[in-house]
Amino acid sequence: MSELIFEKSRGGRRAFAQAPVEAGSLSIPEQFLRDDQPRLPEASELQTVRHYTRLSQKNFSIDTQFYPLGSCTMKYNPRACNALALLPEFAGRHPLGPVTHGQGFLTCMYELQEMLKDVTGMKGVSLTPMAGAQGELAGVAMIKAYHDARGDTERDEIIVPDAAHGTNPATATMCGCTVKEIPTGPDGDVDMDALKAVLGPKTAGIMLTNPSTLGVFERHITVIAEMVHDAGGLLYYDGANLNAILGKVRPGDMDFDVIHMNLHKTFSTPHGGGGPGSGAVGVNQRLLPFMPIPVVTQREKDGETFFDWAAEDDIPQSIGRLSGFMGNSGVLLRAYVYMRMLGRDGMERVAEFATLNANYLMVRLRDAGFELAFPERRASHEFIITLKHEAKDYSLTAMDVAKALLDKNYHAPTTYFPLLVPECLLIEPTETESKETLDNFVAAMIDIVRAAKEDGVQYKDAPYKMPVRRLDDVKAARELNLRYDPE
C-alpha cells in the first residue's frame, strides 16, 4: 500500500494556487456553521499530483494491459472521444442553460438518438438512464406502465433466465415485480418447456440478453418472442452484448419491445474504474408514450427548426425522470464521437472482428486442451471455458488461473459468472486487440496449466508481482475499516 494522502498531510501546507486568493466575510448566523474543520488533506500541488499519478500506476487498464473481462467489452477508448467531450463549451455548459445556448450539444444528442434507433431497430430512444442497471429499471418500469395503462394490473411477474446478470432480477424486484427464473438447456439456449410453464396471465415480461451471457446467440428468439407476446407479456433486451451483433441483427427485428444499451461497452465510453456508465433505452411503438424524460426533439418556430427537450408536457405518460438533469451527457457526447468515427461500415466491422477474435481465441484454447462450456456452439463476441477438470485433478481453480494471469500481465477474464457453469472463465477479447495479443494470451494460459500439471505449481498464493498479494476478504468484511482515522 502507498502511504495515504492523509499521512502525507502537514498542517498549514496547501496548493495555494487553487483557491481564491482573497475571500471575504461570511454573514451567516453561527447556528448554521460548523465549529470544527473537516480533516481533508493538507498537501502541495506536486504532492497531490505525484500521489494520484502513482496510485493510477497500480491499476491494470485497457491502455496498459489486455483486459478480456467477459461481458464488460473492454475495448480501446479512443482519446479523441474524451478530448472532444471536454471542449470548454461542452464541459462548461450548464444543464439548465437555455436551448439557444445548447444547439450544438442538442444536435449531437438528437443525432445520437437517431443513430441508436438505426443500430437497434427501435422506434424511440431516451438517453437519460445513467447506467445499464438504470436502463433496466427504466425498461421494466415502462413494461409495468404499459400494462397498467391498459388496465392489465395483475401482471407482475418478470421471467429471467438463470444465466442473466444479477442486475436483471434485482431490477425486477426494484420495480415491484416477482422474479421467475428459468433454466438454460444443455446447448446454452433457453429451456423452452420451462419457459412455457411459467408464461401466463401474470406474465409482465421477460428479460433476455442476446447473445446471452453464455456467449451464444439464442436461436429460438423468434419463437420466444411469439410465445411471450401471445401470453400478453413484453420482451426486454439487455444490451450488455450488443457489441456482438452491431450492424448484423437488431433487437427491434427480433421483436423486442424495449432495450437498454451499455454505451460504456458497445460505444466505448470509459469504464473509469467503475463508472460512469450510460444506459440509453430504446422502445418500439407501443412503449413510446412511456419513455423516461427528457428526450431531445426537433421543433419548428418561425419557419426555423431547432432542437429542444421533450418533457412532461410532451410525454405525459412518461415513467418520469431518472436523473437530476438529463443523464450522463458527457458520456453521451463521447459515444456520439465514437459512433461518428466508426461510421456505418465501421460499425458492422465491430461485430465481425469482435466475433472473429472470440472464435479464434476459443478455438486456440480448445486446441490447447481447455474445455469449452458449449463446444458445439459458435462463440459470439465472448465464450466460456470451464476448469472443472483442472480443479479436480490439479487443484487449479478459475480463481487460481485468474490470479496467475495477473502475474503474466493480463487482466483476468470474468470468473465464476455465469453462475451455472462450474469453475468458469468468461473471456471477451473485443475487436480492438491484435492477433499477436491473442496468441500471447493463449501461450500464457498454456503455460499456467502446464506448470500446474507438470511441475506441480500451485497458484494459491498468487499473484506475486502485483502491488499487494492476495487480500483477506473475510477480514475486510468482519473488521470493517472503511475510512482513515488518524486516531
Next chain:
Amino acid sequence: MPFIPHTEKDTREMLAAIGAKSTEDLFDEIPAELRIDHLHEVPEALSEMEISRLMRDRAAMDGSPLCFIGAGAYEHHIPTAVWDIATRGEYYSAYTPYQAEASQGTLQTIYEYQTMITELTGLDVSNASLYDGASGLAEAALMAVRANRRVKSGLVLLAPGVNPVYEHVAEAIAGSQGLTFEWLPVDATTGNVAFEQLPEGRNPVAVVMQQPTFPGTLEDVDRLTDWAHAEGAFAVGIANPITLALLKAPGNWGELGVDIACGEGQPLGVPLSSGGPYFGYMTCKQKHVRQMPGRIVGRTVDLDGNPGFTLTLQAREQHIRRSKATSNICTNQGLMVTAATIYMSLLGAEGIAQVGRKSHENTTRLVDGLCAIDGIERLYEGPYFHEVALRFDRPVAPVLDTLAAKNILGGFDLSDSAGTDALLVCATETKTDADIDACIAAFAEAMG
C-alpha cells in the same frame, strides 16, 4: 476500419484456424430472416480530424455565456491537475476493481474519497458513490425503509426546501416499491418548513431536508432533525458538499445528527457538462452500513500481512444477492469520484472554505445590486449561502431571454415551483466584480 488492428493476413489466418471461409460464417447461428444487410441512418465514417472540426463547430454554437444559474449544478474552478490525472489511461480505462490486486490505485483512491466525504458530512461511513444527487435520494429513501424496520408506512416526508426534481426522480425510481413521498408545509415568509404546521402521528419512515435549500435559504435543520427523530423517522440530509467546510455537517444536525446524508457531488471538481456525468455521495451512521447500496471499499491485509484495499460487504449487492440485493446498482461513478478526490486533496478544507466564502460574497454583491432595481426584491428573508431567490414584478422568462441574447444566463426561472414570478441566482467564486456588475446592468436595462 477505425481501431481494428487486423491485417488481411491476420484475418485469413484466424479464419483458417477457426475453419470458416469468411467472417460472415461466424454469424451462421443467427436465423437468416433476422439478419440485416446494412444500417441506413448512421452516416459514413469521419476521421479524427474531421470529427474534431465538427465538434469544435458545434461547441462554438453553444458558446461560453456568463452563467449565474445554480439550481443543483454549480460552476466552480477546477484545477487543471484534476482532470489531467483523472483521465490518465490507468484510471480512465480501468473497470470496477473486481481483481483487487490489479486495482489498488482505484481502490485506494475510493478509500481516500470515502474518508474525505465522511469528514465533510460528519458521518461514519460512505459508499463508493451513486449516479447523481437526485437518484441518490431515491436510494436513501429505499435504504431508510430497510434500516428503519419498525416503521412500515413507507411514507417519506420532504421539507419544502428539497430540490423538486429530486422528488420526481425518487418517485420514479422508488415509487413502485410501496414508497410515497409527501411535502411538508412551507412558511411563505422564510421559504422553509412551517414548524407550527408540522403534521403529527403520520408515522413517517424518513424525513428529508436539504441545506442550503433549493431556493437558497438556510433551514433550521437542527430542529427538523430532532422532529424527525421524535416522530420515529430517519433524518435524511441533502447537502451541497462545497458548503460543508463552513456549514454544519449533517452528522451534527440536531441532537443526534442525520442517519443518512446524500447529495450531488458535482461541485467537487466535476464539470457542468450539460448535467452529467456527476456523482451522488451517500454517507451514514456505522450501524446502517449493511443497508447501504452500491460499492464499498474496505482496508484489509494481504497474505504477507501488508495493508491493501478491496471491495467489501459484497453480499449486499446484485451480483451476489440477485433479486434480494439492496439495490440493482452495479457501477458507481468511479471516474468522477477520482476527480473529486483529487479536487478535495488540492483544495483542502481551507481552500473549500475559501471557495464558499468567495461565492457567498459574490452572491451578496449580485443580490444587493439586483434588489436595488425597481421590480426586484428578495423572495424570502433570512440568511443564504451562495444562492438566492428573487421576486419579480413581471414574468421572468422574457427578461432572461433579453439577457441570454447578450450572452448572460441570468439565473434559473423559479416561477413554477415558487408559484410567483421568481428567479434563482447564484454567483460562485468564478465570477469577477466586473462580471457581476455587467449582470446587474443587464437586468437594470431589461427591467427599465
